Amino acid sequence: MSNERSERGLLLVVSSPSGAGKTTLCTRLRREFSGLEFSVSYTTRAPRMGEEHGKDYFFVDPETFEAMIRRDELAEYALVHGNNYGTSAPQVREALSRGRDLLFDIDFQGGRQLRHKFPEDVVLVFVLPPSMPELERRLRSRGTDAAEVIDRRLRMAREEIRHYGEYHYVIVNDDLDRAYDALRAVYVAERHRTLRRRGAAEAVISGQGSLLTIPGAAVRDAEGVP
């Protein structure tokens, strides 16, 4: 199945406090479903070791970020841990219109704005750590952050978790395989919602069903078609 569909794509938002395992889970989902595209955000924070411009983030200065807001080029934006972060509006519009699915690693403020703008297209998933001590253990064992950064993230975590009620799904990342199965199930089920399968149904009715499968396209999507 091609990742250009005749129906609308979906916007899969995954949020969690830092250290809960969202990057690990999302990386696995993208590896399994190559038709799921990652939304690369814009940020004013400095790149960390190993991060690539255009792959992890677009790193921009505050003036550029402000200009993007003025030109309405951000689908959502927020101040998170003292830095500005925002989602490219053209990337979202284009993905939706071409029927591609987008994965977002954004915070609850961003998820809320996207839900408001695209109520039918957004699926919100919140990843919870099994406990606060386990969250702390994971942050420390990851080894990417200084002690004071970890302390700040732990203080923020409770505040972020309080927003779980704004999400459609809550996944506790205790056992990684079980949490992944849950995320995968959410994605696959949401892909099969009637509002996203109208194109397929209408194609069958009109006798054009075979046109939905493009020979030679090796992209595996959430309908399970390789």
Ligand code: ADP
């Ligand atoms: P986030 O993106 O939410 O900040 P990461 O995906 O970087 O979190 O995970 C934080 C750390 O916890 C990493 O070292 C990761 O390997 C580890 N981790 C993720 N999920 C689990 C799990 N279910 N059990 C144990 N460790 C985990």
Ligand code: 5GP
């Ligand atoms: P980090 O700096 O650790 O990569 O990300 C910090 C926080 O910012 C994370 O909670 C992440 O989900 C959030 N974030 C990253 N990109 C965006 C974005 O485009 N918009 C919003 N609202 N939050 C984002």
